[in-house]
Amino acid sequence: MQKRTYKFRFYPSKQQEYELYKFLELARFTYNKQLELKINKYKEENINLTQFDLNNNLIKLKEDNPELKNIHSQILQEINKRIKFAFNNFYRKLKTKENPGFPRFKGRNRYDSITYSQSGFKLNKKLYLSKIGEVNIVKHREIKENSKIKTLTIKKTCTNKWFACFSVEEEIHKKQIKQESYIGIDLGLNHFYADSKGNTIDNPKFLRKLENKLVKSSRKHSRKIKGSKNRYKSRLKLAKIHEKLSNQRIDFLHKESRKLVNNYQNIAVENLQIRNMVKNHYLSKSINDASWNKFLQMLSYKVEETGGKIIEINPRNTSQYCICGNKVEKTLAIRIHKCNKCGIEIDRDVMSAILIKNIAFNNTITTVGTTGSNAWENVSVEASMNQEAQVR
Ligand SMILES: [Zn+2]
Known part of the structure; x- marks a missing residue:
């Protein structure tokens, strides 16, 4: 099996685009909140919160901020994964006795992608996104049959274009x-x-x-x-x-x-x-x-x-x-x-x-x-x- 990414541009309607921007902003909010928690726990109690701990904290975060319930739960969990990756760098520098800074908080317009893992989306003629609906998408090539779509990352470029990046596992056929x-x-x-x-x-x-x-x-x-x-x-x-x-x-x-x-x-x-x-x-x-x-x-x-x-x-x-x-x-x-x-x-x-x-x-x-x-x-x-x- 080989990993491969298919990147397709999609065209949300005005309403859908509005919703997507809201998603990004909620994702950024979640990222910063969870990062803050992790940093504070580390600073004050020397505790390294795991991804599992952060996932658990989502329940409380959603209670305090009900609008987070509008966002697919896997997207929120994926955010915790990003925090974990951001911290890997911190820990590595700690080991080598450099003086590491904590991962940075994301400012406005600095959070431009969200990731669905496994569910919450479907790709047919159009792209279906949970809580957004069907959006028009241009597939300049077909994803091969029998391949497994692992994740979907929705990305906004700084020129305000929208892309869907499917991470796919597919079988390798040696070409003759x-x-x-x-x-x-x-x-x-x-x-x-x-x-x-x-x-x-x-x-x-x-x-x-x-x-x-x-x-x-x-x-x-x-x-x-x-x-x-x-x-x-x-x-x-x-x-x-x-x-x-x-x-x-x-x-x-x-x-x-x-x-x-x-x-x-x-x-x-x-x-x-x-x-x-x-x-x-x-x-x-x-x-x-x-x-x-x-x-x-x-x-x-x-x-x-x-x-x-x-x-x-x-x-x-x-x-x-x-x-x-x-x-x-x-x-x-x-x-x-x-x-x-x-x-x-x-x-x-x-x-x-x-x-x-x-x-x-x-x-x-x-x-x-x-x-x-x-x-x-x-x-x-x-x-x-x-x-x-x-x-x-
Ligand atoms: Zn010669």
Whole structure:
């Protein structure tokens, strides 16, 4: 069984939205009340209230605040779970003798989700929520048959959109697809990535446009006076661009990682952590870092479905050598790899991808660059050249 989350947007009516906001506010109230109780018990009597104790206290809380009876009881119990998680951090720091602060209370608009565990909701054509009724929901994909929905989290974004996130357990079916065995890819600034077959995939233009827009808007935003209406407006605008950018970027990363995993069993990449240490003085701390990390994460979990592997290699020398073993030094400005020994002329990132593949799958990891060009004898140069290096 595999855990997976399906996130669908839903559209409550005005009345339903009003009720949902009330839920969130009641949930926030409960969170703060229960947290206060737990902190006080700890401070005054050195007692660690368990989740069980907190669940029991809900009875009293409901007596004092009858409006809490309008909210599904599992939602309230789930709040106690969140308090427990928030406190885990506190206890951990206590153990390591750091001076921990208690988990913080949630201010207005700082509580934006509630969770149903197991009951209180039903998903058919519409989404049924207890005490709310049926709401319109857009399912851009169907949850697989035979899978178990474990929890539902209702989330409001800071741009006031509503999402239903279903946490689902489903059976894994190893996919039967026709794949080639090996490929190397080089993540870069010039191309999003280049592969050892000679393909280059670029960052889509719409992403770059949005990134520019984001930079401009956040500059404008910082000039607005704190607490002003204009600042509030520009914050909302900024949040909208952020959201759009992040959605579109994730779509792009999903699409590209899916393509690679469907076509290749084993994928070689550079280890990003080492690469950051080695090459950081070239690479400006950019949005790319986050994208690359996310991309590798996606590759890793997708590759699990097909039984393949991601191999991370040490990035040393993947940009300054030729497939023939000759050293070809290039500054970042030079985009074409030209070797005066074997005559190959090729996109520099494609050459890097070929080297990455060879290092990963021909076991030249320890020898590359350390013992000179002889180290390349066990690389099948000719084969690699014929199959992959499409000389321009
Ligand atoms: Zn060469």
